[in-house]
Amino acid sequence: MGIALIAALLVLVVTALTPVASAASPAASPSTAAATAPKGTPIPVGVIPDPSAVDTSGNGKLWNGDVVEVNFSPNGSTLDPAKCAVYINGTLQKLDAPPVVQYLSPATPTLHFSLAANYQKGSYDFRVIMVTTKGVKIEKTWKYESQGQAGGGLVKWSVIKNWWKYIARGAIVTVELTVISILFASILALFGSLGRLSKKMTFKQAWDRYQSWGYMWRMVLGRIPYWIATFYTSLFRGTPLLLQIIFIYQVTPEIIKAFGLPNTLNPPAFWSGVAALSLNYGAYLTEVFRAGIQAVPKGQNEAAWAIGLSGWQTQRRIILPQAFKIVIPAVGNDFIALIKDTSLVSVITVEELLRRSQLAGAATFSFMSTLLVAAAFYWALTIFFSFWQAKLETRMARDKAREKEKGKAK
Amino acid sequence: MGTQTYAHETITDEKGRELVVKVEGLQKYFGKNHVLKGIDLEVFKGEVLVLIGPSGSGKSTFLRCLNFLEDPTIGEIRVGDVHVTCGSHGNKFKKDVHEIRMKCGMVFQEFNLFPHKDATENVTEGPILVKGEKKEEATRKAHELLTKVGLGERMDFFPSQLSGGQKQRVAIARAMAMDPVLMLFDEPTSALDPELIGEVLKVMKDLASQGMTMIVVSHEMGFSRDVADRVVYMDDGYFIEQGPPSEVFFHPKDDRTKRFLRHILPEKEPEHAKELGIVEVDQELPDPDAVEGPPQGAVGAALDEGNFKDTAIPEIPLSGGPMGETPLPPGDENL
Numbered sequence: 001m002g003i004a005l006i007a008a009l010l011v012l013v014v015t016a017l018t019p020v021a022s023a024a025s026p027a028a029s030p031s032t033a034a035a036t037a038p039k040g041t042p043i044p045v046g047v048i049p050d051p052s053a054v055d056t057s058g059n060g061k062l063w064n065g066d067v068v069e070v071n072f073s074p075n076g077s078t079l080d081p082a083k084c085a086v087y088i089n090g091t092l093q094k095l096d097a098p099p100v101v102q103y104l105s106p107a108t109p110t111l112h113f114s115l116a117a118n119y120q121k122g123s124y125d126f127r128v129i130m131v132t133t134k135g136v137k138i139e140k141t142w143k144y145e146s147q148g149q150a151g152g153g154l155v156k157w158s159v160i161k162n163w164w165k166y167i168a169r170g171a172i173v174t175v176e177l178t179v180i181s182i183l184f185a186s187i188l189a190l191f192g193s194l195g196r197l198s199k200k201m202t203f204k205q206a207w208d209r210y211q212s213w214g215y216m217w218r219m220v221l222g223r224i225p226y227w228i229a230t231f232y233t234s235l236f237r238g239t240p241l242l243l244q245i246i247f248i249y250q251v252t253p254e255i256i257k258a259f260g261l262p263n264t265l266n267p268p269a270f271w272s273g274v275a276a277l278s279l280n281y282g283a284y285l286t287e288v289f290r291a292g293i294q295a296v297p298k299g300q301n302e303a304a305w306a307i308g309l310s311g312w313q314t315q316r317r318i319i320l321p322q323a324f325k326i327v328i329p330a331v332g333n334d335f336i337a338l339i340k341d342t343s344l345v346s347v348i349t350v351e352e353l354l355r356r357s358q359l360a361g362a363a364t365f366s367f368m369s370t371l372l373v374a375a376a377f378y379w380a381l382t383i384f385f386s387f388w389q390a391k392l393e394t395r396m397a398r399d400k401a402r403e404k405e406k407g408k409a410k
Numbered sequence: 411m412g413t414q415t416y417a418h419e420t421i422t423d424e425k426g427r428e429l430v431v432k433v434e435g436l437q438k439y440f441g442k443n444h445v446l447k448g449i450d451l452e453v454f455k456g457e458v459l460v461l462i463g464p465s466g467s468g469k470s471t472f473l474r475c476l477n478f479l480e481d482p483t484i485g486e487i488r489v490g491d492v493h494v495t496c497g498s499h500g501n502k503f504k505k506d507v508h509e510i511r512m513k514c515g516m517v518f519q520e521f522n523l524f525p526h527k528d529a530t531e532n533v534t535e536g537p538i539l540v541k542g543e544k545k546e547e548a549t550r551k552a553h554e555l556l557t558k559v560g561l562g563e564r565m566d567f568f569p570s571q572l573s574g575g576q577k578q579r580v581a582i583a584r585a586m587a588m589d590p591v592l593m594l595f596d597e598p599t600s601a602l603d604p605e606l607i608g609e610v611l612k613v614m615k616d617l618a619s620q621g622m623t624m625i626v627v628s629h630e631m632g633f634s635r636d637v638a639d640r641v642v643y644m645d646d647g648y649f650i651e652q653g654p655p656s657e658v659f660f661h662p663k664d665d666r667t668k669r670f671l672r673h674i675l676p677e678k679e680p681e682h683a684k685e686l687g688i689v690e691v692d693q694e695l696p697d698p699d700a701v702e703g704p705p706q707g708a709v710g711a712a713l714d715e716g717n718f719k720d721t722a723i724p725e726i727p728l729s730g731g732p733m734g735e736t737p738l739p740p741g742d743e744n745l
Contacts, residue, residue: 215499302479303522303581307536307588308512317539321526 039076042130044140045108046071049126051144063146064365065119068093070111070128070140079111083131086113088124093117121146159369163360167370170356171377177270177342177352181277182335188282193289194315195229198222229286236283242344245276249348273345281338285331292327293319325396332389336382343378353377427454429488430592430623431476436485436496438468438475445471446482447647453592456621460634460655463644464670469627472644473594476625477514478507489513490591512540515585519597521577523569529556529580530565533587540588548587555583559613575606579613586617593617595626629674631659643667 037043047070049063068086072079081099085092094116102110111130127141147158201209206219236244249272256265267275296319304314346355357374361367421429431453438446445468453459461469475482475496476489482496490513494506523532533552537543543551556565559579569577578598585593595614599607611633618624618637628634634641634655641658643651643666651664659675662668 209497210499212499297522299518299520299522300524302474303516303518303524303584304535305479306477306511306514306516306518307584308508308540309536310508313539317535318524325526 037075040132040134041075041136041138042077042079042132043073043075044070044128044130044138045073047126047128047140047142049144049146051142063119063144065146066115066117068113068115068126068128070130071105071108072111072130073108077132077134077136079109080131080133081111084111084113085129086115087127087129088119090125090127119146154368155372156364156366156369159360159364159366160373163364163370164373166360167353167356167373167377170351170353170374171381173270173350173352174339174342174377175381177273177277177345177350178335178339180274181281181342182331182338184274184278185281185285185334185338186331188278189285189289190320192229192232192282192286193293195225196233196286196290197293198229199226233283233286236280237287241276241280241341242347244280245273245345245348248272248276269345269348269350272348273342273350277338277342277345280341281334285334288327288330288334289323292323292330295326296322328393328396329389332386332393335389336385339381339385340378423452423454425454427456429453430455430457430490431625432486432488433476434486436472436475436487437483438471438480439483445647446475449485449647449649451642451649453623453625455591455623457639458618458624458626458637460638460641461625461627461644462629462634462641462658462670462674463650464673467645468647469644470596473516473596473625473627476592476594477511477516479516512588513591514594515582515588515590515592516594517578517581517585517596517598519600521569521574521581521601523577523580523584525569528566528568529561529572529583532569532580533584536584536588552583552587555586556580558616559583560609573606574602575609578602578610582610582613582617591623593622593624595624595628597627597629599628599630631675635659643670645670 048067068088079101081101084099086095086099087093093113096114096116100112102112104110111128113128124144124146125141126144127139129137129139131137203216203219207216210216248267249269252272253263253266256263300318300322301314304318309317342352343354346352346358349355351359353374357370358367360373361370364370421432423429429452431451433449433451436446436449436451437444449472451459461472463469471480474480476487478494485496487494487496487510489510492506492509492513494503494510524535527535530549530552533555534543534545534548537548537551538545553562553565556562559582561576561579561583564572564576567576569580572580582593582598598614599610602610607630611630614624614626614633615637626633626638638655640652641655642649643658643662643664645666651658651662651667658667659671662671
């Protein structure tokens with residue numbers, strides 16, 4: 001799906017900015033022109049700013065105001081760029097640099113003028129004089145109604161206006177990534193922390209205490225969760241998140257292939273990203289949860305044991321509810337951090353906020369505008385979630401009891 | 411080791427009371443620190459036992475060993491008909507420990523109520539989760555118990571809304587909800603403001619009068635005098651002296667007991683201290699060992715009666731203990 005979207009975008013970009021491929025002016029298309037023009041005469045096939053470009057992409061009638069280009073079919077000729085010139089509204093334009101011919105597409109190279117002036121919103125008559133090395137001279141003229149935009153500074157409001165919805169849909173993906181990942185991370189962290197806390201005594205202590213091989217053997221088995229949890233936190237805290245994301249995305253298909261399974265089983269980029277984020281944040285939250293559980297006073301354990309609760313009942317009914325309250329601020333912090341770290345999954349083509357703003361920037365040549373939109377979204381999201389985190393914290397910190405008392409007073 | 415006792419075997423004392431607790435040769439190490447050095451104890455049904463002794467003497471540790479909040483290093487513990495050999499392991503051991511815990515109610519110095527549950531839920535937690543009682547039934551019972559400890563008005567209050575005395579009474583109700591055969595009190599009034607101590611002691615007295623078997627670590631002399639059947643003075647990991655309160659408090663035989671009582675009597679029992687001629691706390695202190703000249707007062711008189719010539723405390727061997735066994739290497743505190 002991502003690939004399809006990129007393709008669609010590319011088409012959009014191409015239609016908007018390089019009329020070569022779009023056959024924007026059928027009258028000047030190579031096939032018809034080639035038939036009429038004699039050999040040795042270049043045939044213009046498209047221009048920038050393109051008067052026939054559609055307006056839907058958001059920059060159809062928008063012109064940067066500082067570049068004029070003509071795509072042409074050489075038709076057996078070679079241009080002499082130094083002799084070429086561009087007139088706007090009948091005035092010969094001064095250039096930043098001599099004109100150049102760019103062979104972006106070998107069949108239809110581009111004659112590129114970099115204007116010294118910068119044209120704002122307005123109606124313009126363009127006249128380009130093209131001169132070949134053999135002295136053949138042709139003219140291309142066109143009219144263009146510019147909406148301004150491009151000339152109007154770094155932040156282009158029309159780009160923002162036209163593209164923010166597209167980027168906003170990326171923000172939804174970002175929130176999805178964050179929420180799903182923090183949920184999985186919390187589950188991992190819960191078991192991870194219980195594993196980390198399952199170590200009660202050292203092997204030496206146990207041997208000194210019981211001198212029993214049977215006990216030692218069961219202790220080795222009982223130690224496995226601790227080892228797994230320790231290995232897990234160490235590994236995922238010790239390697240970069242970006243590496244983990246790329247690793248899962250790239251290596252899983254290799255594994256699937258190695259086992260001879262169909263490649264339809266390859267995980268989608270989104271779920272690869274969720275897996276990497278969950279595992280990474282799960283490792284950090286494991287330590288947070290561990291600290292939270294340890295922060296519950298020891299007397300709570302003892303009181304629960306004294307009335308006969310089993311170890312698991314004690315954890316579930318007595319310790320974890322209290323630990324949960326303690327870790328809320330820390331989990332909230334990690335949630336905020338995770339919102340921003342989801343941007344890393346843009347490298348595996350997940351179209352979240354950052355990736356979409358990059359695509360929009362590529363399409364509009366205005367990364368300033370689109371990245372600012374992304375930054376604004378990230379900032380808004382963190383403010384929004386910080387607000388709710390603070391609410392939740394005060395709610396949890398507030399005594400249930402006092403609540404009740406207030407209720408009674410009323 | 412002492413005589414073997416077996417589960418299912420009912421042992422009674424001369425008054426025909428059933429044996430509730432039997433401890434034989436109980437020792438506890440914290441690492442290399444030898445805290446309990448061999449303790450033997452029998453408690454019969456309905457008996458109220460008060461443990462006194464200086465801090466660090468092992469009173470609390472002993473109490474916590476009884477329901478395995480501390481894992482005793484060696485010894486035998488029998489509560490009701492469950493008999494456990496300390497220092498063993500395995501499923502049988504775990505099951506027995508669990509049963510002993512169900513038979514022992516414990517009240518802590520710091521209350522240890524569950525802060526996220528209200529008074530009723532604190533009391534019903536055990537019956538519902540451990541005994542599988544229905545919620546309505548457990549709640550009804552909890553309300554009964556809470557009314558009994560004088561908290562009928564505050565059954566849906568959370569611990570943070572209750573005073574120390576009220577918390578401790580909820581804690582007693584919570585322990586009672588498991589229908590224990592034995593109640594353990596670990597300095598239940600030490601964390602309370604003086605004016606709140608009375609209400610907790612009253613509940614404990616009521617319990618005692620209903621025939622509950624209790625082991626209490628407490629320096630509340632008034633309570634001990636009124637309620638205790640037996641007072642045990644503990645020091646340095648041993649039971650030094652035990653007997654009826656009148657004996658231990660006012661006619662102590664061991665000089666360590668005397669010295670200890672001289673510390674606490676004026677504070678806890680000023681009336682009796684005056685009777686005995688002890689007026690101020692720490693009279694003749696800071697160094698009672700260095701006291702010269704004729705001792706004064708009743709306690710002093712007891713000192714004078716002279717089974718010993720000077721007041722220096724005889725050295726107690728730190729290793730071995732009465733059982734004469736080699737100390738075990740350090741054990742672990744957790745089960």
